[in-house]
Amino acid sequence: xxxxxxxxxxxxxxxxxxxxxxxxxxxxxxxxxxxxxxxxxxxxxxxxxxxxxxxxxxxxxxxxxxxxxxxxxxxxxxxxxxxxxxxxxxxxxxxxxxxxxxxxxxxxxxxxxxxxxxxxxxxxxxxxxxxxxxxxxxxxxxxxxxxxxxxxxxxxxxxxxxxxxxxxxxxxxxxxxxxxxxxxxxxxxxxxxxxxxxxxxxxxxxxxxxxxxxxxxxxxxxxxxxxxxxxxxxxxxxxxxxxxxxxxxxxxxxxxxxxxxxxxxxxxxxxxxxxxxxxxxxxxxxxxxxxxxxxxxxxxxxxxxxxxxxxxxxxxxxxxxxxxxxxxxxxxxxxxxxx
Ligand SMILES: Cc1cc2nc3c(=O)[nH]c(=O)nc-3n(C[C@H](O)[C@H](O)[C@H](O)COP(=O)(O)OP(=O)(O)OC[C@H]3O[C@@H](n4cnc5c(N)ncnc54)[C@H](O)[C@@H]3O)c2cc1C
Ligand code: SF4
Numbered sequence: 106x107x108x109x110x111x112x113x114x115x116x117x118x119x120x121x122x123x124x125x126x127x128x129x130x131x132x133x134x135x136x137x138x139x140x141x142x143x144x145x146x147x148x149x150x151x152x153x154x155x156x157x158x159x160x161x162x163x164x165x166x167x168x169x170x171x172x173x174x175x176x177x178x179x180x181x182x183x184x185x186x187x188x189x190x191x192x193x194x195x196x197x198x199x200x201x202x203x204x205x206x207x208x209x210x211x212x213x214x215x216x217x218x219x220x221x222x223x224x225x226x227x228x229x230x231x232x233x234x235x236x237x238x239x240x241x242x243x244x245x246x247x248x249x250x251x252x253x254x255x256x257x258x259x260x261x262x263x264x265x266x267x268x269x270x271x272x273x274x275x276x277x278x279x280x281x282x283x284x285x286x287x288x289x290x291x292x293x294x295x296x297x298x299x300x301x302x303x304x305x306x307x308x309x310x311x312x313x314x315x316x317x318x319x320x321x322x323x324x325x326x327x328x329x330x331x332x333x334x335x336x337x338x339x340x341x342x343x344x345x346x347x348x349x350x351x352x353x354x355x356x357x358x359x360x361x362x363x364x365x366x367x368x369x370x371x372x373x374x375x376x377x378x379x380x381x382x383x384x385x386x387x388x389x390x391x392x393x394x395x396x397x398x399x400x401x402x403x404x405x406x407x408x409x410x411x412x413x414x415x416x417x418x419x420x421x422x423x424x425x426x427x428x429x430x431x432x433x434x435x436x437x438x439x440x441x442x443x444x
Pocket of ligand 1: 131132133134135136137138139140156177178181203204205206209212213214215216217218219220221268269270271316317318319343344345346
């Protein structure tokens with residue numbers, strides 16, 4: 106591992122200044138991703154700026170508009186078990202608890218979860234060409250072993266998926282990401298935070314150099330009555346999603362008044378198609394209607410041989426999760442069905 110300087114920041118201003126005062130530096134929060142990337146020489150840093158001492162972003166608070174603000178430095182575990190999240194945003198709690206392991210969730214922070222890198226095998230293999238790690242070198246996954254790769258929003262440069270569970274629920278819940286930077290503070294809707302690979306696959310998201318995520322806002326509507334998060338994977342725990350679905354429904358009897366569906370494991374960002382949600386409004390909550398919505402969501406989906414199965418799997422997952430959302434009380438916290 107290369108040597109790097111280590112410093113601690115106590116305020117956001119201090120963190121931004123420290124980050125920009127070193128040639129090539131990165132923030133460290135829980136360290137569960139950045140340290141691996143440094144150890145395996147996937148990324149490098151002359152300095153790590155530890156942002157954990159910034160106290161104001163370690164809490165979850167109610168906002169006047171009825172929503173909540175979740176600090177970027179709150180751990181994934183403390184977020185999932187916070188009473189406001191458990192009661193009002195159980196979809197988020199369930200998605201977080203479907204990810205990683207208890208030990209990792211105890212360290213991993215919310216800001217770091219948004220910025221975790223892909224799990225593409227070739228990205229982690231420094232002997233393999235990879236446009237994301239080394240722009241212009243090629244993509245080993247397109248003609249390689251691509252079982253875990255994307256079926257939507259891919260490019261000729263990269264077919265990697267963004268691996269987060271938490272962000273799939275955040276996309277469904279219309280979360281907003283609050284950011285501070287050297288020049289301004291601003292907010293980015295979660296659905297616009299991550300990028301498609303296009304011809305710049307080395308850029309995962311729209312955070313600008315020197316910026317820090319401070320918090321995540323959730324609006325008042327939490328879909329706490331009818332929700333479900335379904336994660337399908339090769340192993341029933343401690344594995345990333347082949348396909349995941351976050352569904353939130355607002356029902357009047359068996360008629361859908363509002364619907365949110367976001368997919369994980371299928372694209373370079375959490376995948377949401379507003380047209381499918383519009384289609385469901387005013388319709389009966391049935392397998393047929395969730396199937397028709399799935400067809401809209403998966404329009405244009407393309408496999409790369411080893412991952413062709415994901416297209417049918419995603420359709421079945423959307424239907425099954427829609428039906429599971431009708432009876433969330435039957436789902437145990439963190440429990441996930443096997444394939
Ligand atoms: C074995 C293993 C299994 C996993 N399984 C899953 C899974 O199933 N589902 C899932 O969703 N995740 C999974 N993860 C990923 C895990 O959730 C992430 O590693 C974690 O959320 C990253 O958070 P962190 O605080 O540790 O980030 P760090 O590693 O500290 O940082 C990650 C990146 O974010 C930057 N950063 C951190 N905080 C901020 C901030 N506030 N502002 C700006 N930049 C910041 C850092 O500079 C770095 O580039 C797994 C991880 C491991 C190691
Ligand atoms: S899919 Fe993306 S991350 Fe994977 S090898 Fe290709 S360019 Fe690299």
